[in-house]
Amino acid sequence: MSSQEIDIREALRQAIDEEMTRDERVFILGEEVAEYDGAYKVTKGLWKKWGDKRVIDTPISESGFSGIAIGAAITGLRPIVEFMSFNFSFVAFDQIASRACKLHYMSGGRLKVPIVFRGPNGAAARVSCQHSHNVEPLYAHFPGLKVVAPSTAYDAKGLLKAAIRDDNPVLFLENELMYGMKEVIPTSEFLVPIGKGKILREGGDVTLISHSRMLLFCIEAADFFAKRGIQVEVIDLRTIKPLDVGLIASSVRKTGRAVVVEEGHKFAGIASEVATEIMEHCFDYLDAPIQRVCQMETPLPYSPPLEEWTIPNTKRIIKALEEVLVGK
């Protein structure tokens, strides 16, 4: 089987291009996606190939163009909406929260909203308070919406293709700092199913659960413990909603210990949700209280030492693992 080494940016571009080739109802719109080739170059070359009709530059009107895309989706098209940053999706919150995720149920099944909202989520490099928020807990709260956050080129491509083909609204969370990360993946077509997590590394002593960029630190922490003879099982959620509870539970039942890492804030976050699911499904198997490693409860500050400390890092993850491993 032939393969290619590509970065996440190219994986996303290929996914969009392949789906546009496969289905003429698929189009992409957003700020700078066309002539500029995308603010982060994810849509590079697509406007030249597909033209104005299917690769559409919008004014800076997130609410307006998200609403237009929803109107297009309920009448048979399959829009991909790019947010230059998911922090800008807050301007379009009403469209997602009151329309995209509710129209199917609210209409008694008359309407379907096959739409993908995608773009970079969370902290990038020193972009300060208003450009660094992790939006996944906000949107995962809404029934009717799927939330996906891949961490590798393979998953990014396969999951984006699956998201475009899904008949439901899907929030597809990327990470600016990961766009350049490379991986060898097949050149032939493949899909990755939404709703399935993945074991990144097997281990029997403790389960470490995370998604997106925090997995880089999780792997470093797992390496640290491996050198000391402790095997950490690392789970990549890949999809946040619907959550792969089965995979999480079977791992924790095996290891008896769990740490959940999330780039976003601790209060009412994804880590809280995962920890509660573990409590509900694995209470009798737990040998230690679950630990969470999350962002501190402040807007994300600009100054480098502050930024580095508030976002979870390898050191903090190691410390949390040590705490749950007490007595092991």
Next chain:
Amino acid sequence: MHNGICTVEKKISKRTYLMVSKKWDKIGSLMSCSVTYNFSKGDPEKVFGYLGKDLALEVLDEMLLIRNFEQRGEQAYQAGKVWGFYHAYIGQEAIQTAAVSALGKKGHLWATTYRCHALALLLGMTPKEGMCELYGKANGNAKGRGGSMHMYTENMFGGDGIVGGQWALGAGLAFSLKYKNEKGKIAITFGGDGSIAQGTFHETMNMAMLWKLPLMIVIENNQLGMGTQIHRAFCNLPLGENIAKSYGIKSFTVNGMDFCDCYAVFKEAYEWINKTGEPVIIEAVGYRFKGHSISDAANYRTKEELQKIMEEDPILIYANYLKAKNWISDSELEERKKMKKDEILETMKFADESKFPEITSLEEGVLVE
């Protein structure tokens, strides 16, 4: 002017709506406002010449059906059989009835606000489906999940509950038509005067004109955003004309109480969209006879003011056209009113006897499987 069927001649007519409220009297502040509307007028001879007697009487039946449906729905509400927010269209019937009869029930795509009973009925929702939805029954229009504010038909996409929420969605319907190259079809979106203050409305106007979307934007100016009179919410009246100028969009203003004027304007606006491929803004100025919703006691207007306004009942005005043409007599009008009343009473009985959704169905249909 363009279609040869209806002539729209533009007349400057000044109309002053007195908006006196007790509250304002007391604090001795702004008591009235005067807005000059440039109303486009329809020629009744041509409108009724085009409609013909049979269709004209059907239109009357539709308006009577909407009026009866909503009055009886309100009665059921008072009896504890309908709940939640309930926004009546009573007083505004001429606008959407004219739009649907001028543009046709099939083909075009429609969206409106939470004041959505009328449009759904006009576009093919059966009164039974609608009443069952109000009663929260399993066989309701949206299986009892939407209620009064969320009704749908094959080519009507809500019923949106957030003020201004439908504007961008409606432009999306027009986007779809253009993308699929469905020539001759347009999207029509209705919204109230209050929603013009929402940012998304302006984003949508900009993109609709920038992208040349086949979109008819109908501002139903009932002069009240809940309890706030338009002159307390907007700095630059009249709304439609001024907004249209900002975006370079063609606009019409029409007396929303007069079916004949509305019909002519909708025909004319459709011709414009078809000819130019550009959107059109229509401001239909009218009045709602009921409160914003059923729980609104409407203390912001006096009884005298309401009485004066109700003299312009759109159904009365319409019936007078028919009487003048000798197409209907007083007794025939009463007979038709009674028929619609009986039909709705039967509908209520049906809704009453229908079943509530099974509890086991609660979690069905959150996602498309």
